[in-house]
Amino acid sequence: MVWVIVLSVVALLLAIVALTLTVTIARHLGRRDPLAVPRFWRRTLRITPAVPGPAGGALTGDAERRAQVAFVVNPTKDGTAELRERAMRACAIRYLPEPMWLHTTEADPGTGQARDAIEAGADVVVAVGGDGTVRAVAEALAGEDVAMGIIPLGTGNLFARNLDLPLTDTGALLRTVLEGAEARVDVGWLDVERAFPGHGDDGSHLFLVMAGAGIDAEMVAGADPVLKKRLGWLAYFFAAVEHLGDKRIKATVAVDDGEGVETEMRTVLLANAGKLPGGLQLIPDASVSDGELDIATLDARGGLVGWTELFGSVVAQGAGIKQTELLRTWRTSRIDHRRGRSVTIEMENPQRVQVDGESLGRAQRIHGRIQPGALLIRVPVGTHP
Structure with missing residues (x-):
């Protein structure tokens, strides 16, 4: 019995010695090269990368804590080779480690x-x-303490527009991702239920700007790739014209735990942000940091007259002019708006669904929900999303 106790004591002493050596080595490496220390020990021992400053001293604050940068790049976009060179130089002149450069694939978009x-x-x-x-990158970072930066190279660049990023100024974008301010923003999730067989799958999908069902999703799915490359976001409007004569959607909309309301509409939108290309403010009150979804149902009757009126209402909203109940009585279009943490939409027939410009096929029931403050984002200094 005594030898069991002796062995236990010896094992305990050896474990203490091993742990002491591990901590000592980690701290020693941390003073020389913090990034050589495994992430677990860096967090446990509070080792932060102190990179040399221009005068040979150590940078502090955000620069000290944010030393390692990774770029997740869609290689099919024009200009990525030049961007890599500029990113390498931008990190070098700030005495940051060489950035990681990771390419997306068709199977994994980021x-x-x-x-x-x-x-x-x-x-x-x-x-x-x-x-x-x-x-795709936001889906990995949601709920993490790792910051996300954005260098937009797409057609719509919706989230970047809503963050007021300088879309065409690469130098300013690199400054923002490397030394910008940090802010927490909400992310939305769309749960697709009862997907139409052969036209989509059930599941949860993150969105940063808007999810929707109806003509907006038809517009996304029908946009011609060649026109998108030549005309940019205007290609979506040409795709929308083909669906102006589609039947209105009959649906029941239930916000939070409230009772469902039956309605007819052309489209329903779940918005985390409200700005569209061309300066249009589809949902002016939507904010990426208010912890709520903005739910808008849009309807138009009377053919071209109704659609023209609806477009005029969207433009007017951007100028701060909203419909009144008296005017709605005489109009051939309407925009109804509600807010909540979640919404369930049950449609009479399967409708096409989209999130942030990606078509998800058709579904008969969707459920939207907000995850407040889930994403840490790099923004220009002085801006507040």
Whole structure:
């Protein structure tokens, strides 16, 4: 019995010695090269990368904590080779480590690469591409303490527009992802239920700007790739024209735990943000940091007259002019708006569904919900999303 106690004591002493050696070595490495220390020990021992400053001193604050940057890049976008050179130079002149450069694939548009970057010790993960790449990277970073940067190279660049990023100024974009301010923003989730067989699958999908069902989703699915490359976001409007004569949608909309309301509409939108290309404010009150979804149902009757009136209402909203109940009585279009943390939409017939410009096929029931403050984002200094 005595030898069991002796062995237990010896094992305990050996464990203490091993732990002491591990901590000592980790701290020693941390003073020389913090990024050589495994991420677990860096967090446990509070080792932060102190990179040399221009005068040979150590940078502090955000620069000290955000030393390792990873770029998740859609290689099909024009200009990525030049961007890589500029990113390398931008990191070098700030005495930051060489950035990671990870390409997306057709099978994985960015989520897996972003997770790999986090595992490799990245403190900032930058999405380089269109809205699809941004959404995929955000899916990996939602709920993490790792910041996300954006360098938009897509057609719509919806999320970047709503963050007021300088879309065409690469230098300013690099400054933002490397030394910008940080803010927490909400993300939305769309749960697709009762997907139409052969036209989509059930599941949860993250969105940063808008999800919807109806003509907006038809517009997304029908946009011609060649026109998108030549005309940009205007290609979506040409796709919408083909569906102006579609039947109105009959649906029941239930916000939070409230009773469902039956309605007829052309489209329903679940918005985390409200700005569209061309300066249009589809849902002016939507905010990426208010912890709520903005639910808008849009309807138009009377053919071209109703659609023209609806477009005029959207433009007027951007100027701060909203419909009144008296005017609605005489109008051939309407925009109804509600807010909540979640919404369930049951449609009489399967309708096409989209999230941030990606078609998800057709479904008869969708459920939207908000995840407040889930994403840490790099924004220009002085801006507040």
